[in-house]
Amino acid sequence: MTAEEISWRGRRVHCERFGSGPDVVFCHGTPWSSELWRPFADALAPYFTVHLWDMPGYGRSSKHPDHRVSLDVQGELFADLLTHWGLREPHVVAHDYGGAVALRTHLLHDRRFASLALVDVVALAPWGSEFFQLVRERADVFGALPPPVHEGALRAYIGGASHHGVSAAAMETLLGPWLDGEGQAAFYRQIAQADQIYTDEVEPLYPTLDLPVLVVWGREDTWIPVDRAHRLCELVPQARLELVDHAGHLIHLDQPVALATTLTRWLTDRAAGRGA
Numbered sequence: 001m002t003a004e005e006i007s008w009r010g011r012r013v014h015c016e017r018f019g020s021g022p023d024v025v026f027c028h029g030t031p032w033s034s035e036l037w038r039p040f041a042d043a044l045a046p047y048f049t050v051h052l053w054d055m056p057g058y059g060r061s062s063k064h065p066d067h068r069v070s071l072d073v074q075g076e077l078f079a080d081l082l083t084h085w086g087l088r089e090p091h092v093v094a095h096d097y098g099g100a101v102a103l104r105t106h107l108l109h110d111r112r113f114a115s116l117a118l119v120d121v122v123a124l125a126p127w128g129s130e131f132f133q134l135v136r137e138r139a140d141v142f143g144a145l146p147p148p149v150h151e152g153a154l155r156a157y158i159g160g161a162s163h164h165g166v167s168a169a170a171m172e173t174l175l176g177p178w179l180d181g182e183g184q185a186a187f188y189r190q191i192a193q194a195d196q197i198y199t200d201e202v203e204p205l206y207p208t209l210d211l212p213v214l215v216v217w218g219r220e221d222t223w224i225p226v227d228r229a230h231r232l233c234e235l236v237p238q239a240r241l242e243l244v245d246h247a248g249h250l251i252h253l254d255q256p257v258a259l260a261t262t263l264t265r266w267l268t269d270r271a272a273g274r275g276a
Contacts, residue, residue, distance in 0.1 A: 001016060001017070001018035002016065002017045002018065003015070003016045004016075006081070006084060008056075008077055008080060008081075009067075009077075010064070010067065011056040011061065011062050011064070011067055011077075012056075012061055012062040013053060013054065013055075013056060013061050013062075013077065013081070014034075014053065014054045014059060014060035014061045015051065015052065015053040015054075015081070016034070016051070016052045016053075017049065017050070017051050017052075017085075018041075018045050018049070018050060019041075019044065019045030019046065019047070019048055019049045019050045020045075020046075020048075020049055021046075021047050021048045021049055021271070022048050022049065022090075022091060022114070022267075022271045023048070023049045023051065023085075023087050023090035023091065024041075024044060024048045024049070024050050024051065024090060024091045024092075024093060024267060025050075025051040025053075025082070025087070025090045025091070025092050025093070026040070026041060026050065026051065026052055026053075026092075026093050026094075026098075027053075027078070027092065027093070027094035027095070027098030027099070027101055027102050028054070028055065028058070028059075028095060028096070028097075028098050029094075029095045029096020029097035029098045029099070029121075029122065030058070030096060030097045030190060030191075030194075031058075031154075031157075031158070031174075031178060031187060031190070032058070032095070032096065032174065033054050033058050033059025033060070033177055034052035034053060034054050034059055035059065035173055035174075036095070036174070036250075036252050037052060037093070037095070037252070038052065039252075039256065039260075040093075040252070040256075040259070040260055040263060043260055043264070044263075044264065044267065047267075047268065047271075048091075048267065048271070051085065051087075051090070053081060055069065055074050055077070055097075055101070056069055056073075056074070056077065057069030057186050057189065057190045058177065058186075058190070059177050060177070063182050063183065063185075063186035065185060065186075065189065068193060069186075069189065069190045069193055070193040070194070070195065070198065071097065071100050071101060071104065071194075071195070071198035071199070072104070072198050074097070074101045074104075075100075075101050075104030075105050075108065075109060075198075076109065078101050078102065078105045078111075079105045079109035079111050082105070082111050083111075088112065089112045089113060089114045090113060090114060091113065091114045091115045091116075091117075091267055091270060091271070092106075092113045092115070092116050092117070093117040093119065093263060093267075094116070094117070094118055094119065094121060095119045095120060095121065095252070096119075096120060096121060096122055096224075096249070097121075097122050098121070099118045099119075099121025099122055099123050100121065100122045100123055100198060100199050100202075102116060102118075103116075103118075103123060103199075103202050103206075104198065104201075104202055106209075106211075107202050107205045107208070107209075108201070108202065112211075113211055114211070114212075114270060114271075115211060115212040115213070115214070115266070115267070115270040116209075116211060116212070116213050116214070117213075117214040117216060117263060117266055117267075118213065118214065118215050118216070118232065119216045119217070119251060119259070120216070120217050120218055120221050120223075120224055120229075120249050120251055121224070121232075122199060122224065123199055123203070123206075123228070123232055124199065124203060124228050124231055124232060124235075125196055125199060125200060125203065126196065127196060127199070127224065128194060128196060129223070131157065131191075132191055132194055135188050135191040135192055136191065136192050136194070139188045139189060139191070139192035142188040143184060143185045143188045143189070145184070147179070147184065150179075150184050150187075151175070151179060154175060154178055154179075154187070155171065155175065158171065158174050158175065159171070160222065160223070161223055161248060161249040161250045162248050162249070162250040162253055162254055163218065163220040163221075163246060163247055163248035163250075163254045164246070164248075164253075164254050166250065166253060167253075170253055203235075206232070206235040206236050207235055207236070207237060209236050209237060209239075210237070212238075212240075212270055213236050213238075213239040213240070214239070214240050214242065214262075214266045215229050215232050215233050215236070215239050215240065215241050215242070216242045216243075216244065216251070216259065216262055216263075217229035217241075217242075217243055217244065217251075218243075218244050218247030218248050218249060218251040218254060218255070219243050219244065219245050219246070219247065220246065220247060220248045220254075221247070221248050221249045221251075222248060222249070223248070223249040224249060226243065229241060229243065240266075242262050244258050244259065244262070247259075
């Protein structure tokens with residue numbers, strides 16, 4: 001495994017690469033990190049070269065208060081990362097915010113993908129929960145919450161993303177980056193900078209997508225309801241839809257075998273040149 005920290009516009013970006021074969025890049029969402037994708041990357045590593053990275057403001061990347069972490073910035077960074085890695089046409093797998101980042105990178109920054117798998121992604125209006133709206137208006141207040149209050153709110157928030165409930169071990173992994181003072185401020189800052197304008201900008205371009213696209217969605221996703229999956233497939237030419245039963249937004253934890261099987265089949269077929 002190769003791990004590195006890349007410097008980009010003053011930010012530190014934590015990245016990892018391992019395995020062998022065609023390149024697959026995983027993009028995480030919020031409030032997650034690349035750790036959510038690690039078991040899937042490990043499973044694919046015998047067949048693919050897998051790339052994990054933490055967006056600035058998340059995981060093990062830097063969380064400087066003066067650095068914007070909005071979706072436009074993350075899309076620019078992802079485009080530059082692909083150039084830095086020398087990846088001309090990787091397969092991309094994205095979840096949540098990572099979908100918007102990948103779509104912006106492809107549609108606005110002209111980076112080519114061999115295929116794109118979109119898993120319960122932020123891509124279509126409207127998005128942003130009541131909690132998001134509240135934080136946007138009072139991010140400084142939330143950032144100053146007593147740590148136990150912040151942790152309690154965060155546990156409840158993360159728990160709501162799963163259909164079955166998050167195990168104690170998984171919860172500690174997901175909470176970890178957000179619990180110290182730097183992480184607490186970063187958690188509310190990235191919500192405060194969330195803005196639908198960054199998907200509104202690319203949504204009209206979805207019918208121009210000319211690459212194999214897989215849309216995977218948990219039927220019980222309450223964060224981004226499954227109707228978005230159907231709408232996305234209506235907009236993207238020849239997109240393939242896979243709905244996963246008994247899975248919420250954290251489909252990785254709710255139905256890991258189903259998700260791993262779906263992604264492995266998709267990527268293996270694409271790498272072999274099979275199917276649309």
